[in-house]
Amino acid sequence: MSNATASSIAPDEGAEPPVCATCAVRNSSLCSALSPDEIADLNRMSRRKHLSPGQVHVFEGDAARDFANVIQGVAKLMRGAEDGRQQIVGLLLPSDFIGGPMGPGDGQALEPYTIEAVSDLELCIFPRDGFEALLGVYPALERKLLDRTLSELQLARDWMVLLGRKTARERVATFLLHVARKMRNHGCQGGGGFDLPLGRGDIADHIGLTIETVSRQITQLRKEGILQMRGARHVLYCDMDALQKASGF
Amino acid sequence: MSNATASSIAPDEGAEPPVCATCAVRNSSLCSALSPDEIADLNRMSRRKHLSPGQVHVFEGDAARDFANVIQGVAKLMRGAEDGRQQIVGLLLPSDFIGGPMGPGDGQALEPYTIEAVSDLELCIFPRDGFEALLGVYPALERKLLDRTLSELQLARDWMVLLGRKTARERVATFLLHVARKMRNHGCQGGGGFDLPLGRGDIADHIGLTIETVSRQITQLRKEGILQMRGARHVLYCDMDALQKASGF
DNA sequence: GCGATGATTTGATCTGGGTCAATTTTGCGG
DNA sequence: CCGCAAAATTGACCCAGATCAAATCATCGC
Numbered sequence: 166m167s168n169a170t171a172s173s174i175a176p177d178e179g180a181e182p183p184v185c186a187t188c189a190v191r192n193s194s195l196c197s198a199l200s201p202d203e204i205a206d207l208n209r210m211s212r213r214k215h216l217s218p219g220q221v222h223v224f225e226g227d228a229a230r231d232f233a234n235v236i237q238g239v240a241k242l243m244r245g246a247e248d249g250r251q252q253i254v255g256l257l258l259p260s261d262f263i264g265g266p267m268g269p270g271d272g273q274a275l276e277p278y279t280i281e282a283v284s285d286l287e288l289c290i291f292p293r294d295g296f297e298a299l300l301g302v303y304p305a306l307e308r309k310l311l312d313r314t315l316s317e318l319q320l321a322r323d324w325m326v327l328l329g330r331k332t333a334r335e336r337v338a339t340f341l342l343h344v345a346r347k348m349r350n351h352g353c354q355g356g357g358g359f360d361l362p363l364g365r366g367d368i369a370d371h372i373g374l375t376i377e378t379v380s381r382q383i384t385q386l387r388k389e390g391i392l393q394m395r396g397a398r399h400v401l402y403c404d405m406d407a408l409q410k411a412s413g414f
Numbered sequence: 415m416s417n418a419t420a421s422s423i424a425p426d427e428g429a430e431p432p433v434c435a436t437c438a439v440r441n442s443s444l445c446s447a448l449s450p451d452e453i454a455d456l457n458r459m460s461r462r463k464h465l466s467p468g469q470v471h472v473f474e475g476d477a478a479r480d481f482a483n484v485i486q487g488v489a490k491l492m493r494g495a496e497d498g499r500q501q502i503v504g505l506l507l508p509s510d511f512i513g514g515p516m517g518p519g520d521g522q523a524l525e526p527y528t529i530e531a532v533s534d535l536e537l538c539i540f541p542r543d544g545f546e547a548l549l550g551v552y553p554a555l556e557r558k559l560l561d562r563t564l565s566e567l568q569l570a571r572d573w574m575v576l577l578g579r580k581t582a583r584e585r586v587a588t589f590l591l592h593v594a595r596k597m598r599n600h601g602c603q604g605g606g607g608f609d610l611p612l613g614r615g616d617i618a619d620h621i622g623l624t625i626e627t628v629s630r631q632i633t634q635l636r637k638e639g640i641l642q643m644r645g646a647r648h649v650l651y652c653d654m655d656a657l658q659k660a661s662g663f
Numbered sequence: 664g665c666g667a668t669g670a671t672t673t674g675a676t677c678t679g680g681g682t683c684a685a686t687t688t689t690g691c692g693g
Numbered sequence: 694c695c696g697c698a699a700a701a702t703t704g705a706c707c708c709a710g711a712t713c714a715a716a717t718c719a720t721c722g723c
Contacts, residue, residue, distance in 0.1 A: 244575050246663035252578040254571040266564040277568050300557075307556060308549075314563045315515040319526050321570035322503040326493050328577035329501040329622030333680065365701060373578030378680055380702055396689065397701055414495035582710065614671065627710055629672055645719070646671060 184208070188289070193260040194234045198309040206302075210295040216240075216282035222263075229274040232264035232296045238286035239362040242278045243370070253371040254278060254321070256362065258351055262313060263288070267297055283362060326414075328373045335413035336372040337382040341392070342408045345400070358401045365397070386411070433457070437538070442509040443483045447558040455551075459544040465489075465531035471512075478523040481513035481545045487535035488611040491527045492619070502620040503527060503570070505611065507600055511562060512537070516546055532611060575663075577622045584662035585621040586631040590641070591657045594649070607650045614646070635660070 185191060185208045186201070196204060214233075216222060223229075225244055235257045245251030257263065257280070265277050274293075300307045327339055348359040363371065369379045386392040391407040394400050434440060434457045435450070445453060463482075465471060472478075474493055484506045494500030506512065506529070514526050523542075549556045576588055597608040612620065618628045635641040640656040643649050 242571075244571075244663075246579075250579045250663075252575040254574045266561060266568065278571070301553070304550070304553065304556075307553075307560065311556065311560045311563065312515060314560065314567060318563060318567045318570060319515065321567060321574060322491075322493075322527070324574055325503045325570060325577055326501040328574055329619075330495075330499045370578075375681060376701080377682080377703085381680090384702070398689095414493075414499075624711060625671080626673085626712080630710095633672070 185211070188236065190234060190236055190260040195262050195306065195309055195313070196234070198305040199303060203303055206299060207291065207296075211289050211291050214288045214290050216286040216288070218282055218284055218286075220282050220286075222280040222282065222286075222288065223276045225276055225279045227276045229265055229276045229293065231293050232262070232291045234289040234291075235259050235261045235263065236287040236289050239283040240280055240286050241283055241363070241367060241371075242280055244278050251370050252373070253363075253367060254324075255317070256283075256347075256371070258347060258362075260351075262310065264296075267293075267300075283367065331413050333374055333378050333382050334385070334411060336374060337368075337379060337386065338408045338411035339413065340368060340372050341386075341400075341403060342405065342412055345403060345405065345408075357403070358399065361398050361400065434460070437485065439483060439485055439509040444511050444555060444558055444562070445483070447554040448552060452552055455548060456540065456545075460538050460540050463537045463539050465535040465537070467531055467533055469531050469535075471529040471531065471535075471537065472525045474525055474528045476525045478514055478525045478542065480542050481511070481540045483538040483540075484508050484510045484512065485536040485538050488532040489529055489535050490532055490612070490616060490620075491529055493527050500619050501622070502616060503573075504566070505596075505620070507596060507611075509600075511559065513545075516542075516549075532616065580662050582623055582627050582631050583634070583660060585623060586617075586628060586635065587657045587660035588662065589617060589621050590635075590649075590652060591654065591661055594652060594654065594657075606652070607648065610647045610649065 185196065185204045188194075188196070191197065191204075196207065199207065213236075214222070216238075222233075222240065237259050240257040241253045242255040242257060243251055243253045255278075263280065265274060267274070300310065327336055331339065344361060345359060348362070361368070365376045365379050369376045372379070374382075383392065383394075386408075387394065389407075391404045391411065392400065393402040434445065434453045437443075437445070440446070440453075445456065448456065462485075463471070465487075471482075471489065486508050489506040490502045491504040491506060492500055492502045504527075512529065514523060516523070549559065576585055580588065593610060594608060597611070610617070614625045614628050618625045621628070623631075632641065632643075635657075636643065638656075640653045640660065641649065642651040
């Protein structure tokens with residue numbers, strides 16, 4: 166089921182001046198839709214926030230007060246029951262956007278999921294109202310947000326296929342394939358290897374299995390030579406074709 | 415696993431003049447974002463298409479040539495492997511919009527899922543280019559599409575929780591609850607009852623179980639008095655509170 | 664109304680992955 | 694380098710739900 170470790174709430178929200186011009190995700194995040202001039206508006210309303218591993222950014226059910234960009238680190242988006250069962254519905258990597266349904270929908274919007282830092286995490290926060298206003302003013306921004314949301318939707322639906330119909334082996338292979346691609350996009354690599362952003366427990370909560378089953382499947386893939394690792398977190402090499410074949414459909 | 419019945423491709427695409435003014439979903443679909451004047455643009459480029467139960471609108475992997483609105487009937491959005499396993503990733507009801515990622519993303523967009531009519535189905539089709547152009551011209555339309563997409567994303571993630579962590583009983587209860595709400599919104603009711611839009615096999619493919627397990631769980635709920643039905647498809651009465659309780663989290 | 668055909672229900676049995684319980688690794692702080 | 698707590702692996706056994714196999718039940722053309 167995974168770790169029920171009581172994760173602490175994030176305390177201070179640093180006050181370093183967020184200078185968009187030097188931002189690490191200036192050109193890959195939503196902000197890439199804005200010109201240097203335009204981004205000044207955003208700069209004015211944004212602030213930085215740092216979270217340590219295990220700290221929670223927002224809890225499921227909280228009033229949704231703002232949006233954010235992930236600048237650095239990895240976070241998990243999750244939902245859980247009191248009895249310990251929990252499901253990770255998405256991972257957040259640098260340049261990903263955080264923000265639920267907007268418009269004047271049901272009056273007061275609530276955070277649909279808990280967002281918890283997996284590694285050291287750096288966020289760029291925008292107040293909800295201000296950001297929504299910007300969307301109206303800069304169409305390119307809204308278009309980019311729409312594109313991203315549609316991609317997320319497709320990803321979520323692909324994950325539904327994994328959770329609904331794949332075997333344990335297929336799930337683990339799919340996950341590894343998915344992470345290998347994501348991590349490589351984000352440059353965190355050098356050669357064929359990469360680090361797993363999640364521990365066994367979190368992987369299990371993401372692909373709908375238990376820690377033990379995830380471990381056994383990884384061991385199996387290793388025995389077959391499809392995977393080579395050093396320690397439990399670092400992948401030295403993986404046979405993408407074989408993984409693809411093992412991942413089902 | 416469900417029915418592997420070879421579903422036929424939809425033949426003719428009727429040519430009745432689509433008069434938006436009298437459209438059944440004029441005020442509930444995306445189109446509600448447009449004024450009577452504005453909607454004329456859309457009217458000009460749209461055409462109707464009728465599908466019978468079992469016919470396929472688009473196949474997963476086809477080139478994505480257009481968008482559409484569901485005017486009447488129910489369709490399923492699905493993805494499957496050759497071996498018969500398949501997952502229904504969403505249902506389409508009247509006023510729902512059909513359209514994958516847009517923007518000049520990866521050059522040629524492909525349909526991510528197969529869309530098959532479950533009942534008699536009436537669609538209003540727009541060519542891709544024309545519709546995308548309209549999005550640029552009418553911001554309210556784009557905003558509405560964004561809102562809908564965000565809601566769909568949240569729905570998909572909630573379904574991930576169901577598929578990843580819920581028991582058979584919880585899944586069936588969640589599904590019934592979900593359908594009861596949806597069907598009632600769409601007026602297809604009179605009193606407390608409603609019709610199930612899917613047969614046992616499709617329900618199974620939607621909630622990640624087998625036909626037999628779905629059947630057994632429904633029988634169980636019936637024995638407990640939480641559910642009363644006439645035939646296999648019509649719900650006479652259901653205890654929403656009890657279902658809520660049975661649906662887990 | 665009368666078969667017939669496909670959908671649903673029910674029963675018997677099997678099994679993939681969960682659960683419980685030890686080990687063994689890994690990564691640190693000192 | 695040592696010791697220790699947390700994470701991962703491995704093993705033994707169990708069970709929810711899958712699979713296989715018959716009955717029933719609807720529905721519909723005639």
